[in-house]
Amino acid sequence: MTQPMDLAFLSASLTQGWYIMTADYESPAAQFAVGRLSGHATLDSIRVALTHGPSSHNLSTHPNYAMWGYSGGALAVSWAAALQPSYAPELAISGAAVGGLIPNLTSVIETINMGPFSSAAFVIFIGLAKAYPPFATWLEFALKTYLKEVFFRRERELCPR
Known part of the structure; x- marks a missing residue:
């Protein structure tokens, strides 16, 4: 954008x-x-x-x-x-x-975790899940139950297929 x-x-x-x-x-x-x-x-x-x-x-x-x-x-x-x-x-x-290059996604996610920019991880996870179905499967397994619905609902709202 x-x-x-x-x-x-x-x-x-x-x-x-x-x-x-x-x-x-x-x-x-x-x-x-x-x-x-x-x-x-x-x-x-x-x-x-x-x-x-x-x-x-x-x-x-x-x-x-x-x-x-x-x-x-x-x-x-x-x-x-x-x-x-x-x-x-x-x-x-x-x-x-x-x-402003993102050199290593893992490092970025670890750095922003629990901070004011942690919502950027959501965008990264959604992008990767859309491109790599095995990652989407893992993500669904890894998310805590109470967060799954919120996460995937926001994904559907923000990034329709």
């Missing part, structure tokens, strides 16, 4: 004459924190922009392009950079910039 802070950076980029493309790297199923999916979606969106940009937006047929992401976007960009040589070797990406 684009935040007001992001708009300042996007506006500055547009005033430089840059084209901007943003990807729904979490998929319609809201699979946040699923690195491989995020990386593939980011690279696929670059492919689409390069395929259709020259004819529909007067984009150069051989533009210089880079990836940029912060926080959840950094996760997508870092996975895209790691996967690019094998998944999209035809893409000549000039560079990648990331900030």
Whole structure:
């Protein structure tokens, strides 16, 4: 989701004459924190922009392009950079910039547990459960009985399939 802070950076980029493309790297199923999916979606969106940009937006047929992401976007960009040589070797990406990177989901969850940002773990767990059915099965088993109903009800409300 684009935040007001992001708009300042996007506006500055547009005033430089840059084209901007943003990807729904979490998929319609809201699979946040699923690195491989995020990386593939980011690279696929670059492919689409390069395929259709020259004819529909007067984009150069051989533009210089880079990836940029912060926080959840950094996760997508870092996975895209790691996967690019094998998944999209035809893409000549000039560079990648990331900030606020989530380097290790386990470490993040342990750090935020019981604190003011602990609700972020919910989003991570839901994203992983939607992408990996064995994790969803484990999660259902691991949650305390009184939390299961609340957890899965919120999941259905916030992230419909």
